[in-house]
Amino acid sequence: MKKKLTGLLFFVAVLGFTGTVMAEDGAGLYKTKCLVCHGIEGRGTALAPGFKESVFINSSTDKEITDVILNGSKGTVKKFTLSMPPQKLDEAEVKSLVEYLKGLAKVD
Numbered sequence: 542m543k544k545k546l547t548g549l550l551f552f553v554a555v556l557g558f559t560g561t562v563m564a565e566d567g568a569g570l571y572k573t574k575c576l577v578c579h580g581i582e583g584r585g586t587a588l589a590p591g592f593k594e595s596v597f598i599n600s601s602t603d604k605e606i607t608d609v610i611l612n613g614s615k616g617t618v619k620k621f622t623l624s625m626p627p628q629k630l631d632e633a634e635v636k637s638l639v640e641y642l643k644g645l646a647k648v649d
């Protein structure tokens with residue numbers, strides 16, 4: 542009986558753990574939601590600016606970056622005909638994305 546319970550607890554713990562990792566996986570979210578426009582590893586495309594050594598990311602607060610992601614942006618970066626569409630993400634997701642973008646933008 543005790544053994545079964547331990548097994549069950551372990552199972553629940555693993556489920557909980559993978560759930561958390563998925564929700565806060567900035568790189569994974571980026572791939573599914575941002576990559577089409579912003580390019581592999583934030584290299585940018587003809588559709589949207591990249592994030593490598595991005596002046597915007599490096600000079601903005603987390604709140605400012607979050608606002609652009611959630612509210613979108615229209616024509617701040619003149620080169621692009623598209624707008625940044627507002628994204629539906631929960632707080633943990635945006636947070637992990639902001640961290641991921643800051644990682645991409647870091648100047649070594």
Ligand code: HEC
Nearest residue numbers: 574575578588589597614615616617618621623624625628
């Ligand atoms: C449909 C294409 C598209 C998708 C999908 C998209 N973006 Fe954008 N994004 C843009 C465009 C276009 C701009 C430039 C907007 C402008 O000129 O104001 C932009 C701008 C940005 C900026 C500001 C960059 C700067 O240098 O000013 C951030 C931050 C950003 N996007 C984050 C994201 C994140 C995070 C995701 C995924 C959750 C995402 N974007 C998904 C098209 C897209």
